[in-house]
Amino acid sequence: MTPQELKNSILQLAIQGKLVEQRPEEGTAQELYAQIQAEKQRLIKEGKLKKEKPLPEITENEKPFDIPDEWMWVRIGQIFNLQAGKNITATDIYDEPSEKHKYLCYGGNGVRGYVSRFNREGNFALIGRQGALCGNINIANGQFYATEHAVVVDHYNLTDVLWGGWFLKALNLNQYATATAQPGLAVSNIIKVLIPLPPLAEQKRIVAKIEELLPLVDRYEQAWTKLENFNRRFPEDMKKSILQQAIQGKLVEQRPEEGTAQELYAQIQAEKQRLIQSGKLKKEKPLPEITEDEKPFEIPEGWMWVNLGSVVLFENGDRSNKYPVEKDYTNFGIPFFGAKDMGKTYMQFDNVRYISKNKFEELGNGKLHNQDFVCLLRGSVGKVAIFKADTKHQTGFICAQMVIIRCINLKMVNYLQHLFGTEYYARAIAKKITGTAVRQLPAKELAKIFIPLPPLAEQKRIVEKLEELLAMCERLKK
Incomplete structure (x- = not known):
């Protein structure tokens, strides 16, 4: 198994509810979902959030795999607010940070450089929506600038940001990109994608377990890379050795x-x-x-x-x-x-x-x-x-x-x-x-x-x- 396959396997176990045990005292996803909907209604009343068209009901045939009883299948747009960033010209983006250009700028493929202003502040998962790596997930902290090619995932402070990042990564959103010369993801399509929702406390334990396992995967990757390099070189090294023995x-x-x-x-x-x-x-x-x-x-x-x-x-x-x-x-x-x-x-x-x-x-x-x-x-x-x-x-x-x-x-x-x-x-x-x-x-x-x-x-x-x-x-x- 390659290191990437191992990482994918860990994430697959995570989104299926098999990475950590479930604990009844932590409540249910249905309770968390109700809190998220209440928060959305409050923001709509205060004019901080636009009222959206209701997303389609989830049918049994859509559910790709079984999840624990305490979990709940939802559409991404039901628990997150997705907003693309704002356009910025390439001339305003610098490769190195300075006193004037100190804010990270995120585009469709991750960090693009540094800019003089920010348009978001806080902790957010970002979805790249344009380019060869569209669907990739980054986590942004503090003050940063999101371009129109990066989708900011607002979680209403009711779900764990890192959990959201890992689960969105596990969903492989790139598969929903348009098949064109310049692949792209439409927000209107992303919000309809299904995501399994665990209780908040379990989300945090899932993140802790992933972070515990990833250093082990990194060590495995180092060993695997050495072995791969050895296997790749071995036939040629053996050939050189055989020829030397011959002469x-x-x-x-x-x-x-x-x-x-x-x-x-x-x-x-x-x-x-x-x-x-x-x-x-x-x-x-x-x-x-x-x-x-x-x-x-x-x-x-x-x-x-x-x-x-x-x-x-x-x-x-x-x-x-x-x-x-x-x-x-x-x-x-x-x-x-x-x-x-x-x-x-x-x-x-x-x-x-x-x-x-x-x-x-x-x-x-x-x-x-x-x-x-x-x-x-x-x-x-x-x-x-x-x-x-x-x-x-x-x-x-x-x-x-x-x-x-x-x-x-x-x-x-x-x-x-x-x-x-x-x-x-x-x-x-x-x-x-x-x-x-x-x-x-x-x-x-x-x-x-x-x-x-x-x-x-x-x-x-x-x-x-x-x-x-x-x-x-x-x-x-x-």
Whole structure:
């Protein structure tokens, strides 16, 4: 049960006469009702109250629920005098109180601000009658100003003001609002609404019980909110924890027969040398060795800390004068990807721009292969998505604010995809960002990020376990 549902339940018990016991010595609602009618007649004779048309008799079919024998069903207009306040211009209402503007001003949705004069004095329940929150109830004390959008509930000093406020709230008067762009409540409709009337002494005991229970409800709300926040965060927190366990070698067991990361690393370096010798790859400056002090956390013995740039290839886009401009865009052809085309996992084709095949062939670097990672270097720096080729899109081209990360061994793609989704990767990227007005990530700095490298067979088992557990996290979100 939500805190609001609990409050509603308490109010429902209150208006049904189930919150406190009835006491015969406190009299009956019929006696109180007679006193209210006598007081109304006195005020009418003195000219302080206008004579009203009698309200319709209450039929048995109208009564929504049973109430105690000592209580009485009445219409709101039979026990209260409802009067809307007076108009005041917005320029006369101030956000902060001052010596000149010291009176609270109530409108349709509660307090609007402070004004220099008051038009009511005393203790009253107020009904908002205009706006999205029409039907809301406020209690005003002392000197205050009620606008035309606030209905002042005069109780003739014969009913408890707070009781009136709580019971009017329980009636959910908003349900009687007109269904228009600007919802409103007509006083002529409110006065016909049924309200259960208890004896005055019981009214006071009901108020005391509500005020006793509300602090308990507030404490419940605090605990409930904490639990709700925990439940809302839990799937995402669990996902982050699972990913961290994965890259620390704690998600699956290590198997000596699967070899070592050192062996995988040597294979990748041999392939890089082959590409260099065949002229398909330029020789790069060696990346600095990773010292023991630099290693972010412990990993299994069969694993290895490496620079990202030592196990993948980086390729910037063509930034020559051949770079595509607006006149080169076509209705179909080769996708020309920008930041907007990066999905959560894959590059998206829904709103991608296209360039012609001829234009694409003019370009140099920046042409995508299947299962290439695309990494954003400006704006949401470090964001990564995979280019997945299909029958319609065999390749693509990246914009200037992106870089291609190409796996030398394509069997590493799925492991790296999950690594790029870890908090560890996000923190590593954050340390490399330059610029303030425009956040940027130099590709050479991206290459220096340390990553934990498991053996290839273990990578596969890690990915399989992650897909099983992360699917569970997604189900928990829903």
